[in-house]
Amino acid sequence: MHPVTPALKGWKVLVGVIAVVGYQVADDVRTASELLGGKGWLLVLGAVALVALVGFGYSAIAWRMTRYAVTDEAVHLRTGVLFRQQRQARLDRLQAVDVVQPLLARLFGLADLRLEVAGGSGSAVSLAYLREPDAQALRSDLLALAAGLRRPAGAPAPAAGAPGSVDDGAAPGAAGLDPQGPGTDPLSAVPGATAAGPRAGFEEAPEREVYAVPMPRLLVSTLRSATVAGLVLLVAAFVVGAILARDVGPLFVLFPAALGFVGTLWGRINGGAGFRAALSPDGIRLRHGLTEQRAQTVPPGRVQAVRLSQGLWWRGPDWWRIEINVAGYGTGDDAARATVLHPVATRDEAAAALWLVLPDLGVEDPRAVVDAAMSGRDDEGGFTPAPRQARWLDPVAWRRQGVRVTRTALVARSGRLVRHVVVVPHERTQSLGLEQGPLQRRLGVASFVVHSTPGPVRPRVDHLDGLVAAALLDEQSERARTARAAAGPELWMRSTP
Known part of the structure; x- marks a missing residue:
């Protein structure tokens, strides 16, 4: 490093x-x-x-004890002083590659290269810190290797002492010439890897920008959020209480809560500033951040589920927030920033963001289906709705509950005050389930659940007719199995195995 x-x-x-x-x-x-x-x-x-x-x-x-090496199959990281640890991130399991620049690192021109792999909690590999140009170049190399490309035979290794070089005696596979032989430890062969690490020399793939978020819209949408509404109500309640009690003491209790609300608002502005999305052969590229800049690359087919959400205060301008599940991101504050596909989208931009993840929705008129999912109810758009008896369990939003299965994905809609649309590609279905409480059994309805990887999206359709939900469970299991069998290879740029 x-x-x-x-x-x-x-x-x-x-x-x-x-x-x-x-x-x-x-x-x-x-x-x-x-x-x-x-x-x-x-x-x-x-x-x-x-x-x-x-x-x-x-x-x-x-x-001084940290070393890493790159082969055609994996990234190896060795760390630890008292307790040594060696980690391996397989490139065929690569879910996303992020170049993160906290404020202090940006002042020194450095970056943290984070590799998210499908290996459960704590499976990410972080290379912190590298020079920002070297981190960007190494990201391009890793994405190319993960796509199935191979380094040309006889490619010249970087000069010793230059960025991307290794000391004399390093194994050629770690230096970027040939892959390591089976059973070898690439880290033991590169005891003197320099700051930039190994380089394969792939050119960065071109990209086409799809959308960008204007800063005024981001600020206005933050002010129109439920967080601001909650803060205003909280302040009003405490002020009224202080006036009635003729005591300013309650206002001091308000201060910590107000700080929490302000921190939440700042987090949205800080994470969404300069948000841009582009499409490239490497996958979806996202760039955003004010104090901490993040450049994400999600390879093709790595998004497990998508959710479009619209709060009550966004209903007038028709704005939507789009979030995704990506294996490896998991949950937490950092994951909450990394799983946003669009912080505040117009309806057209929301459709464009969905096409980034799922270019083929599997219907003749995909926009009509998306519009029906966003604002429709009952059986509009070909959705299977919740039966009339569901109104006893959900009197407000039961007419919005519905599901439609297309050739490529399952689309679920729910919520009246806060609208939600969830899309799960068939091949990304992890498992399926039915849930039925005592009142649901009494009314003959059940909830259909699609289990996804950890993240903000939890696909489910509540209060479907029990027989419809059971049939959907069997049919969706077969669709998911068939879609997985027909899915493209993980090495998406390799034409032959």
């Missing part, structure tokens, strides 16, 4: 210790002031220097 890596990682230890100590002494300001009186500040300064020395020293040792 780049020699500046210890400085970018070591400061986190220092900030963490200062935050913990500051939180502990915040309850007793008088004790803290006495501690800093006289020469006490020298002790505090010495303690901070000691923590900084330990943090940066350990980061330097960890950086």
